[in-house]
Amino acid sequence: MDRVARLSAHFVPAASASSVLELDPCSAGTDPARFKVAVLGAAGGIGQPLALLLKSHPLIKELSLYDVVGTEGVGADLSHIDTDAVVTSHVGADSLSAALYGSHLVIIPAGVPRKPGMTRDDLFNINAGIVKTLAEGIAKFCPTAWVNIISNPVNSTVPIAAEVFKRAGTYDPRRLLGVTKLDVVRANAFVAQALGRPAADVSVPVVGGHAGITILPLLSQAQPRANLPAAQLQALTERIQDAGTEVVKAKAGKGSATLSMAYAAAKFAESCLSAMAGRAGVVECAYVESHLTDLAFFASQLRLGPDGVQDFLPLGVLSDLEASNFSKLKTELQSSIQKGIDFVQKGPAK
Numbered sequence: 001m002d003r004v005a006r007l008s009a010h011f012v013p014a015a016s017a018s019s020v021l022e023l024d025p026c027s028a029g030t031d032p033a034r035f036k037v038a039v040l041g042a043a044g045g046i047g048q049p050l051a052l053l054l055k056s057h058p059l060i061k062e063l064s065l066y067d068v069v070g071t072e073g074v075g076a077d078l079s080h081i082d083t084d085a086v087v088t089s090h091v092g093a094d095s096l097s098a099a100l101y102g103s104h105l106v107i108i109p110a111g112v113p114r115k116p117g118m119t120r121d122d123l124f125n126i127n128a129g130i131v132k133t134l135a136e137g138i139a140k141f142c143p144t145a146w147v148n149i150i151s152n153p154v155n156s157t158v159p160i161a162a163e164v165f166k167r168a169g170t171y172d173p174r175r176l177l178g179v180t181k182l183d184v185v186r187a188n189a190f191v192a193q194a195l196g197r198p199a200a201d202v203s204v205p206v207v208g209g210h211a212g213i214t215i216l217p218l219l220s221q222a223q224p225r226a227n228l229p230a231a232q233l234q235a236l237t238e239r240i241q242d243a244g245t246e247v248v249k250a251k252a253g254k255g256s257a258t259l260s261m262a263y264a265a266a267k268f269a270e271s272c273l274s275a276m277a278g279r280a281g282v283v284e285c286a287y288v289e290s291h292l293t294d295l296a297f298f299a300s301q302l303r304l305g306p307d308g309v310q311d312f313l314p315l316g317v318l319s320d321l322e323a324s325n326f327s328k329l330k331t332e333l334q335s336s337i338q339k340g341i342d343f344v345q346k347g348p349a350k
Protein backbone atom coordinates (compact mmCIF):
# COMPACT_ATOMS: atom_id res chain seq x y z
CA MET A 1 0.00 0.00 0.00
CA ASP A 2 1.43 3.44 -0.87
CA ARG A 3 1.83 6.12 1.81
CA VAL A 4 -1.34 8.07 1.03
CA ALA A 5 -3.43 4.93 0.83
CA ARG A 6 -1.98 3.75 4.14
CA LEU A 7 -2.58 7.06 5.89
CA SER A 8 -6.06 7.51 4.53
CA ALA A 9 -7.07 3.91 5.12
CA HIS A 10 -5.99 4.34 8.74
CA PHE A 11 -9.21 6.07 9.67
CA VAL A 12 -11.98 4.58 7.56
CA PRO A 13 -10.87 1.91 5.11
CA ALA A 14 -13.32 1.86 2.21
CA ALA A 15 -14.26 -1.72 2.98
CA SER A 16 -14.67 -1.38 6.74
CA ALA A 17 -17.17 1.05 8.18
CA SER A 18 -16.55 -0.17 11.73
CA SER A 19 -12.94 1.01 11.80
CA VAL A 20 -13.86 4.50 13.05
CA LEU A 21 -13.93 2.88 16.47
CA GLU A 22 -10.67 1.01 15.97
CA LEU A 23 -8.20 3.84 15.76
CA ASP A 24 -4.61 3.09 16.51
CA PRO A 25 -2.79 6.40 17.00
CA CYS A 26 0.58 4.65 16.88
CA SER A 27 0.13 3.23 13.38
CA ALA A 28 0.79 6.56 11.66
CA GLY A 29 4.47 5.99 12.38
CA THR A 30 6.67 8.95 11.49
CA ASP A 31 4.55 10.10 8.54
CA PRO A 32 3.85 13.81 8.93
CA ALA A 33 0.21 14.86 9.22
CA ARG A 34 -0.60 17.38 6.56
CA PHE A 35 -3.84 19.33 6.56
CA LYS A 36 -5.54 22.01 8.62
CA VAL A 37 -9.20 21.17 9.13
CA ALA A 38 -11.59 23.72 10.63
CA VAL A 39 -14.88 22.69 12.25
CA LEU A 40 -17.36 25.60 12.54
CA GLY A 41 -19.99 24.84 15.19
CA ALA A 42 -17.44 22.66 16.99
CA ALA A 43 -19.03 22.87 20.44
CA GLY A 44 -22.39 21.51 19.26
CA GLY A 45 -24.06 18.12 19.23
CA ILE A 46 -22.39 17.16 15.94
CA GLY A 47 -19.29 19.31 16.32
CA GLN A 48 -17.99 17.62 19.47
CA PRO A 49 -18.10 13.96 18.40
CA LEU A 50 -16.93 14.97 14.92
CA ALA A 51 -13.93 16.75 16.40
CA LEU A 52 -13.25 13.69 18.56
CA LEU A 53 -13.17 11.43 15.49
CA LEU A 54 -11.01 13.86 13.52
CA LYS A 55 -8.49 14.29 16.35
CA SER A 56 -7.13 10.81 15.57
CA HIS A 57 -6.76 11.30 11.85
CA PRO A 58 -3.14 11.08 10.69
CA LEU A 59 -3.74 13.33 7.67
CA ILE A 60 -4.74 16.20 9.99
CA LYS A 61 -1.97 18.50 11.16
CA GLU A 62 -4.21 21.07 12.88
CA LEU A 63 -7.78 20.67 14.05
CA SER A 64 -9.18 24.18 14.34
CA LEU A 65 -12.33 24.40 16.45
CA TYR A 66 -14.62 27.40 16.09
CA ASP A 67 -17.95 28.21 17.74
CA VAL A 68 -19.71 31.22 19.18
CA VAL A 69 -19.61 29.60 22.65
CA GLY A 70 -17.84 26.79 24.47
CA THR A 71 -14.92 26.02 22.18
CA GLU A 72 -12.19 26.39 24.82
CA GLY A 73 -13.55 23.55 26.94
CA VAL A 74 -13.98 21.21 24.00
CA GLY A 75 -10.50 22.13 22.73
CA ALA A 76 -8.81 21.66 26.13
CA ASP A 77 -10.49 18.28 26.53
CA LEU A 78 -9.54 17.02 23.05
CA SER A 79 -6.00 18.37 23.29
CA HIS A 80 -5.19 15.77 25.98
CA ILE A 81 -5.71 12.90 23.55
CA ASP A 82 -2.38 11.34 22.56
CA THR A 83 -2.72 11.74 18.81
CA ASP A 84 -0.73 14.17 16.68
CA ALA A 85 -3.34 16.61 15.35
CA VAL A 86 -2.78 19.92 17.16
CA VAL A 87 -6.07 21.33 18.49
CA THR A 88 -6.65 25.08 18.38
CA SER A 89 -9.76 26.72 19.88
CA HIS A 90 -11.44 29.87 18.62
CA VAL A 91 -14.49 31.52 20.19
CA GLY A 92 -16.63 34.27 18.71
CA ALA A 93 -16.71 36.17 15.46
CA ASP A 94 -13.45 38.01 16.13
CA SER A 95 -11.55 34.74 16.06
CA LEU A 96 -13.06 33.43 12.80
CA SER A 97 -10.08 34.67 10.79
CA ALA A 98 -7.57 32.76 12.93
CA ALA A 99 -9.81 29.68 12.90
CA LEU A 100 -9.98 29.66 9.11
CA TYR A 101 -6.61 31.01 8.04
CA GLY A 102 -4.65 28.31 6.20
CA SER A 103 -7.46 25.74 6.35
CA HIS A 104 -7.55 23.10 3.63
CA LEU A 105 -10.94 21.72 4.62
CA VAL A 106 -13.74 23.54 6.45
CA ILE A 107 -16.63 21.51 7.87
CA ILE A 108 -19.78 23.42 8.89
CA PRO A 109 -22.23 21.89 11.40
CA ALA A 110 -23.08 25.35 12.84
CA GLY A 111 -26.73 26.24 13.32
CA VAL A 112 -29.90 25.13 15.01
CA PRO A 113 -31.29 21.59 14.77
CA ARG A 114 -34.94 20.55 14.36
CA LYS A 115 -37.47 19.94 17.11
CA PRO A 116 -40.39 17.52 16.63
CA GLY A 117 -42.95 18.84 14.14
CA MET A 118 -40.44 20.97 12.23
CA THR A 119 -39.18 20.44 8.70
CA ARG A 120 -35.56 21.14 7.79
CA ASP A 121 -36.81 24.16 5.84
CA ASP A 122 -38.16 25.59 9.12
CA LEU A 123 -34.49 26.08 10.10
CA PHE A 124 -33.86 28.31 7.09
CA ASN A 125 -34.53 31.65 8.81
CA ILE A 126 -31.78 31.12 11.39
CA ASN A 127 -29.31 28.87 9.59
CA ALA A 128 -29.26 30.71 6.25
CA GLY A 129 -27.72 33.77 7.92
CA ILE A 130 -25.22 31.67 9.89
CA VAL A 131 -24.02 29.82 6.78
CA LYS A 132 -23.86 33.05 4.77
CA THR A 133 -21.65 34.72 7.41
CA LEU A 134 -19.37 31.71 7.72
CA ALA A 135 -19.07 31.41 3.93
CA GLU A 136 -18.08 35.09 3.77
CA GLY A 137 -15.33 34.28 6.26
CA ILE A 138 -14.14 31.34 4.17
CA ALA A 139 -14.06 33.50 1.01
CA LYS A 140 -11.89 35.98 2.88
CA PHE A 141 -9.57 33.84 4.98
CA CYS A 142 -9.21 30.46 3.20
CA PRO A 143 -10.68 30.93 -0.29
CA THR A 144 -9.21 27.73 -1.72
CA ALA A 145 -10.40 25.41 1.06
CA TRP A 146 -12.76 22.53 0.39
CA VAL A 147 -16.06 23.17 2.20
CA ASN A 148 -18.35 20.47 3.64
CA ILE A 149 -21.77 21.87 4.58
CA ILE A 150 -23.81 19.98 7.15
CA SER A 151 -26.10 22.79 8.42
CA ASN A 152 -29.72 22.37 7.37
CA PRO A 153 -31.56 22.88 5.14
CA VAL A 154 -28.64 21.54 3.07
CA ASN A 155 -30.80 21.85 -0.09
CA SER A 156 -30.63 25.64 0.42
CA THR A 157 -27.47 26.24 2.47
CA VAL A 158 -25.18 24.88 -0.27
CA PRO A 159 -26.65 27.27 -2.90
CA ILE A 160 -26.26 30.06 -0.29
CA ALA A 161 -22.55 29.32 0.10
CA ALA A 162 -22.17 29.09 -3.70
CA GLU A 163 -23.71 32.55 -4.14
CA VAL A 164 -21.47 34.03 -1.44
CA PHE A 165 -18.38 32.55 -3.10
CA LYS A 166 -19.52 33.78 -6.55
CA ARG A 167 -19.91 37.29 -5.19
CA ALA A 168 -16.45 37.13 -3.64
CA GLY A 169 -14.97 35.75 -6.86
CA THR A 170 -13.71 32.61 -5.10
CA TYR A 171 -16.30 30.05 -6.23
CA ASP A 172 -14.99 26.70 -7.39
CA PRO A 173 -17.93 24.28 -7.58
CA ARG A 174 -15.55 21.33 -7.33
CA ARG A 175 -14.77 22.21 -3.72
CA LEU A 176 -18.23 22.99 -2.31
CA LEU A 177 -19.92 19.82 -1.07
CA GLY A 178 -23.19 19.40 0.81
CA VAL A 179 -22.85 16.46 3.17
CA THR A 180 -25.51 13.83 2.39
CA LYS A 181 -23.35 10.98 3.59
CA LEU A 182 -25.70 10.24 6.50
CA ASP A 183 -28.36 9.21 3.98
CA VAL A 184 -25.91 6.71 2.50
CA VAL A 185 -24.85 5.46 5.94
CA ARG A 186 -28.51 4.93 6.88
CA ALA A 187 -29.35 3.26 3.58
CA ASN A 188 -26.39 0.90 4.03
CA ALA A 189 -27.45 0.12 7.61
CA PHE A 190 -31.11 -0.54 6.80
CA VAL A 191 -30.40 -2.59 3.66
CA ALA A 192 -27.76 -4.64 5.48
CA GLN A 193 -30.35 -5.43 8.18
CA ALA A 194 -32.93 -6.38 5.53
CA LEU A 195 -30.48 -8.65 3.69
CA GLY A 196 -28.91 -10.10 6.84
CA ARG A 197 -25.47 -9.06 5.54
CA PRO A 198 -22.58 -7.31 7.34
CA ALA A 199 -23.05 -3.54 6.95
CA ALA A 200 -19.47 -3.17 5.68
CA ASP A 201 -20.38 -5.28 2.62
CA VAL A 202 -23.32 -3.08 1.61
CA SER A 203 -23.22 0.03 -0.53
CA VAL A 204 -26.30 1.99 -1.59
CA PRO A 205 -26.13 5.20 -3.64
CA VAL A 206 -28.48 7.95 -2.45
CA VAL A 207 -29.08 10.89 -4.79
CA GLY A 208 -31.26 14.02 -5.01
CA GLY A 209 -31.19 16.27 -1.96
CA HIS A 210 -31.28 16.05 1.82
CA ALA A 211 -34.87 16.51 3.01
CA GLY A 212 -37.86 14.15 2.94
CA ILE A 213 -38.90 13.19 -0.57
CA THR A 214 -35.83 14.87 -2.08
CA ILE A 215 -33.76 12.01 -0.60
CA LEU A 216 -33.75 9.36 -3.34
CA PRO A 217 -32.13 6.04 -2.41
CA LEU A 218 -31.25 3.97 -5.49
CA LEU A 219 -31.98 0.58 -3.98
CA SER A 220 -31.97 -1.00 -7.44
CA GLN A 221 -28.23 -0.19 -7.57
CA ALA A 222 -27.41 -1.54 -4.10
CA GLN A 223 -24.33 -3.72 -3.82
CA PRO A 224 -24.90 -6.59 -3.21
CA ARG A 225 -28.20 -6.69 -5.10
CA ALA A 226 -31.23 -6.12 -2.87
CA ASN A 227 -33.64 -8.64 -4.33
CA LEU A 228 -36.51 -7.70 -2.03
CA PRO A 229 -40.28 -7.59 -2.63
CA ALA A 230 -41.61 -4.28 -4.04
CA ALA A 231 -43.45 -3.46 -0.79
CA GLN A 232 -40.25 -3.87 1.23
CA LEU A 233 -38.30 -1.68 -1.22
CA GLN A 234 -41.01 0.98 -0.87
CA ALA A 235 -40.89 0.74 2.94
CA LEU A 236 -37.08 0.94 2.96
CA THR A 237 -37.18 3.99 0.69
CA GLU A 238 -39.62 5.76 3.01
CA ARG A 239 -37.60 4.85 6.10
CA ILE A 240 -34.42 6.29 4.57
CA GLN A 241 -36.31 9.46 3.58
CA ASP A 242 -37.80 9.84 7.07
CA ALA A 243 -34.80 8.65 9.10
CA GLY A 244 -33.86 12.15 10.29
CA THR A 245 -37.41 12.65 11.55
CA GLU A 246 -37.26 9.23 13.26
CA VAL A 247 -34.29 10.52 15.31
CA VAL A 248 -35.87 13.94 15.95
CA LYS A 249 -38.99 12.21 17.34
CA ALA A 250 -36.94 9.80 19.48
CA LYS A 251 -34.89 12.69 20.93
CA ALA A 252 -38.18 14.37 21.82
CA GLY A 253 -37.10 18.01 21.70
CA LYS A 254 -33.39 17.46 22.41
CA GLY A 255 -32.26 17.92 18.81
CA SER A 256 -31.61 15.70 15.81
CA ALA A 257 -29.04 13.14 14.74
CA THR A 258 -25.62 14.01 16.15
CA LEU A 259 -23.64 10.79 16.67
CA SER A 260 -24.51 9.11 13.38
CA MET A 261 -23.99 12.47 11.67
CA ALA A 262 -20.57 12.91 13.25
CA TYR A 263 -19.67 9.41 12.07
CA ALA A 264 -20.92 10.17 8.55
CA ALA A 265 -19.17 13.56 8.43
CA ALA A 266 -15.91 12.02 9.64
CA LYS A 267 -16.07 9.37 6.92
CA PHE A 268 -16.85 12.04 4.36
CA ALA A 269 -13.99 14.25 5.57
CA GLU A 270 -11.74 11.22 5.37
CA SER A 271 -12.63 10.81 1.70
CA CYS A 272 -12.01 14.51 1.00
CA LEU A 273 -8.63 14.48 2.75
CA SER A 274 -7.45 11.31 1.07
CA ALA A 275 -8.49 12.61 -2.38
CA MET A 276 -6.72 15.90 -1.54
CA ALA A 277 -3.64 13.90 -0.64
CA GLY A 278 -3.67 12.19 -4.03
CA ARG A 279 -5.48 8.93 -3.40
CA ALA A 280 -7.17 7.81 -6.63
CA GLY A 281 -10.64 6.35 -7.03
CA VAL A 282 -12.38 8.01 -4.08
CA VAL A 283 -16.14 7.95 -4.74
CA GLU A 284 -18.75 9.58 -2.50
CA CYS A 285 -22.32 10.80 -2.79
CA ALA A 286 -22.61 14.55 -2.11
CA TYR A 287 -24.89 17.47 -2.93
CA VAL A 288 -23.06 19.76 -5.36
CA GLU A 289 -23.53 22.01 -8.34
CA SER A 290 -24.41 19.52 -11.04
CA HIS A 291 -25.32 19.11 -14.68
CA LEU A 292 -26.56 15.53 -14.35
CA THR A 293 -30.20 16.65 -14.25
CA ASP A 294 -31.94 19.95 -14.91
CA LEU A 295 -31.54 20.87 -11.21
CA ALA A 296 -28.65 23.24 -10.54
CA PHE A 297 -27.65 21.35 -7.37
CA PHE A 298 -28.08 17.61 -7.03
CA ALA A 299 -26.58 14.86 -4.88
CA SER A 300 -25.09 11.97 -6.80
CA GLN A 301 -22.08 9.70 -6.84
CA LEU A 302 -18.92 11.70 -7.53
CA ARG A 303 -15.31 10.81 -8.04
CA LEU A 304 -13.10 13.08 -5.93
CA GLY A 305 -9.63 14.15 -7.01
CA PRO A 306 -6.95 16.43 -5.57
CA ASP A 307 -8.87 19.57 -6.62
CA GLY A 308 -12.33 18.45 -5.54
CA VAL A 309 -15.07 16.86 -7.63
CA GLN A 310 -13.33 15.26 -10.60
CA ASP A 311 -16.28 13.68 -12.37
CA PHE A 312 -19.86 12.62 -11.95
CA LEU A 313 -20.85 8.98 -12.09
CA PRO A 314 -23.95 8.49 -14.25
CA LEU A 315 -27.28 8.12 -12.45
CA GLY A 316 -27.73 4.74 -14.12
CA VAL A 317 -31.02 3.05 -14.93
CA LEU A 318 -33.71 3.85 -12.35
CA SER A 319 -36.40 1.38 -11.32
CA ASP A 320 -40.02 2.44 -11.88
CA LEU A 321 -40.28 3.39 -8.18
CA GLU A 322 -37.11 5.47 -8.32
CA ALA A 323 -38.10 7.18 -11.58
CA SER A 324 -41.45 8.12 -10.07
CA ASN A 325 -39.75 9.39 -6.88
CA PHE A 326 -37.30 11.38 -8.99
CA SER A 327 -40.10 13.20 -10.79
CA LYS A 328 -41.75 13.93 -7.41
CA LEU A 329 -38.67 15.52 -5.84
CA LYS A 330 -37.92 18.05 -8.58
CA THR A 331 -40.36 20.81 -7.60
CA GLU A 332 -39.36 20.83 -3.93
CA LEU A 333 -35.64 20.67 -4.62
CA GLN A 334 -35.84 23.41 -7.26
CA SER A 335 -37.70 25.69 -4.87
CA SER A 336 -35.19 25.06 -2.02
CA ILE A 337 -32.31 25.85 -4.37
CA GLN A 338 -33.96 29.07 -5.53
CA LYS A 339 -34.74 30.06 -1.93
CA GLY A 340 -31.02 29.84 -1.09
CA ILE A 341 -29.98 31.81 -4.18
CA ASP A 342 -32.59 34.50 -3.51
CA PHE A 343 -31.48 34.83 0.11
CA VAL A 344 -28.06 36.04 -1.03
CA GLN A 345 -29.11 37.87 -4.19
CA LYS A 346 -32.21 39.65 -2.85
CA GLY A 347 -31.76 39.51 0.94
CA PRO A 348 -33.94 37.72 3.51
CA ALA A 349 -37.59 37.23 2.42
CA LYS A 350 -39.93 39.76 4.06
Ligand SMILES: NC(=O)C1=CN([C@@H]2O[C@H](COP(=O)(O)OP(=O)(O)OC[C@H]3O[C@@H](n4cnc5c(N)ncnc54)[C@H](O)[C@@H]3O)[C@@H](O)[C@H]2O)C=CC1
Pocket: 040, 041, 042, 043, 044, 045, 046, 047, 066, 067, 068, 069, 109, 110, 111, 112, 113, 114, 123, 127, 130, 133, 134, 149, 150, 151, 152, 153, 154, 179, 180, 181, 182, 183, 210, 255, 256, 257, 258, 261
Ligand atom coordinates in the same frame (compact mmCIF):
# COMPACT_ATOMS: atom_id res chain seq x y z
N1 LIG B 1 -26.54 17.21 6.75
C1 LIG B 1 -27.04 16.32 7.59
O1 LIG B 1 -27.18 15.15 7.25
C2 LIG B 1 -27.40 16.71 8.97
C3 LIG B 1 -27.45 18.03 9.32
N2 LIG B 1 -27.75 18.41 10.60
C4 LIG B 1 -27.79 19.84 10.90
O2 LIG B 1 -26.58 20.22 11.55
C5 LIG B 1 -26.80 21.42 12.29
C6 LIG B 1 -26.19 21.32 13.67
O3 LIG B 1 -26.83 20.33 14.41
P1 LIG B 1 -26.39 20.06 15.95
O4 LIG B 1 -24.92 19.96 16.05
O5 LIG B 1 -27.23 18.95 16.43
O6 LIG B 1 -26.86 21.42 16.64
P2 LIG B 1 -26.34 22.05 18.03
O7 LIG B 1 -27.28 23.13 18.38
O8 LIG B 1 -26.09 20.98 19.01
O9 LIG B 1 -24.93 22.67 17.63
C7 LIG B 1 -24.81 23.73 16.75
C8 LIG B 1 -23.61 24.56 17.16
O10 LIG B 1 -23.51 25.64 16.25
C9 LIG B 1 -23.07 26.75 17.00
N3 LIG B 1 -23.34 27.99 16.29
C10 LIG B 1 -24.48 28.70 16.21
N4 LIG B 1 -24.29 29.82 15.49
C11 LIG B 1 -23.01 29.79 15.08
C12 LIG B 1 -22.21 30.67 14.32
N5 LIG B 1 -22.69 31.80 13.81
N6 LIG B 1 -20.91 30.33 14.12
C13 LIG B 1 -20.42 29.20 14.63
N7 LIG B 1 -21.12 28.33 15.37
C14 LIG B 1 -22.40 28.63 15.59
C15 LIG B 1 -23.82 26.65 18.32
O11 LIG B 1 -23.20 27.43 19.32
C16 LIG B 1 -23.73 25.16 18.57
O12 LIG B 1 -22.59 24.82 19.34
C17 LIG B 1 -28.32 21.62 12.28
O13 LIG B 1 -28.65 22.59 11.32
C18 LIG B 1 -28.86 20.27 11.86
O14 LIG B 1 -30.11 20.35 11.26
C19 LIG B 1 -27.99 17.47 11.58
C20 LIG B 1 -27.93 16.14 11.28
C21 LIG B 1 -27.69 15.65 9.94
Ligand SMILES: O=C([O-])CC(=O)C(=O)O
Pocket: 113, 114, 120, 152, 182, 243, 244, 245, 247, 248, 256, 257
Ligand atom coordinates in the same frame (compact mmCIF):
# COMPACT_ATOMS: atom_id res chain seq x y z
O1 LIG C 1 -33.39 15.43 10.45
C1 LIG C 1 -32.75 16.43 10.78
O2 LIG C 1 -33.22 17.52 11.08
C2 LIG C 1 -31.25 16.30 10.79
C3 LIG C 1 -30.84 15.66 9.53
O3 LIG C 1 -30.67 16.31 8.52
C4 LIG C 1 -30.80 14.20 9.49
O4 LIG C 1 -30.79 13.54 10.54
O5 LIG C 1 -30.78 13.68 8.38
